[in-house]
Amino acid sequence: MAEKPLLVAKIRNGTIIDHIPAGRALSILRLMRITGKEGFTVALVMNVESGKLGRKDIIKVEGLALRPEDTDKIALLAPMATINVVKDYEVVEKRKAVPPKIVEGFLRCKNPSCVTNQRNEPVKPRFRTVSYEPLKLVCEYCGLALTFDDIARQLESRT
């Protein structure tokens, strides 16, 4: 059987983020702070067929190496994603985007009475991952849970 033609060309050096839930690729690009003005060559494929997800998005960025904090954020928005590091057209590293055990700083607790929502206290919100599938984080201060939908809503509304 002939291989399906690739929608976008292979990249030489850079990062491919695969298995992004359909429709989330633009949010992930924003989370990575890629606006298009940085000069990277970026390919974005949305809503392609996927065995695992039904439909998925893919991002390819030529010349970009992901920082660990970017991987953490991607993992929260696309916990099934695979991150491929490409060198000389070959995938040299393949890793799953796994949400970190502790998420500190960039998510907010949704409990208005939580001490982390007080503007005059020097405290960073901190969450512990208690379940990976479905993703669920618990505030280390007040104990309230954030579901995947809560997390996605927060990250997407900010970007």
Next chain:
Amino acid sequence: MLRGRDIISVNDLSRRDFEKIFEAADEILKAPERWSAVLKGRIMATAFFEPSTRTRLSFHTAMLRLGGEVIDLGETEKSSIAKGENLSDTIRMLDSYSDVIVIRHRLEGAAKLAAEIAEKPVINAGDGSRNHPTQAMIDLYAIRRFHERIDGLTIGVLGDLKYGRATNSFIAALTKFRIERLYLISPPQLRVRDDTRELLVEAGVEFREVERLEGVMGELDVLYASRIQRERFPDPSEYEMVRGSYVITGESLRSAKDSLAILHPLPRVDEISFEVDSTSYAKYFEQAALGVPVRMALLKLILMG
């Protein structure tokens, strides 16, 4: 085991921790004079950002009975809080003045934040609507005294199971023991939260959620009552409707076992009628009195091991 530890939530404590505290409280009640100077020279700071009578006074009494000293932040309207000082800076100050800090605060997680800032141990005397760990210690200790055990008992918790920090901590503390069955008795609006339900399932506690006390009264060894607050109901008529079903009267106790112990974290408003006070079931005043030996045991174990 408890020495130097912060006491923020029941969930941080093991069954063994509870038992250590109970054993020390037993010793204190047996021979209080032997404990009258064990914390001589130590200072406990109390910072109550929310009103409290029983908890504050029983902590003070406990420390004084152990020979220690007490400093108190006072009413927040008259302290530096009124000038806009935040919690973190207040805790830093108390940390430098005292050996242990007891805090109560309206905000959830305030005690945890205080514990992260302070080097000295912090005891949560109630924050937000979830945690009141020392009340849970007293509640379980009271049950152990009245029934000589906690394991194997059938326990009912009545009232506000959603927002009440005493009921939430009590239910969480029960998961450390092997009780026979737990009845959660409340109006639908005030049922336990999902995470409490998950905690019970995880711990393998057999529990049932019911709306009426009558059907289960005869099975109970312990009935833990709590206040249903008017402000939890958006519609006052709804409050008036449910309120009556959650009042314990002589009539509602007709099917009760002789050995039933009624507990209440107090203060009560009208959820236990006065006629119950003179029955053998009424254990809430004795329970409240146990607040002092239990807090004495805790302070001693935290400060000296």
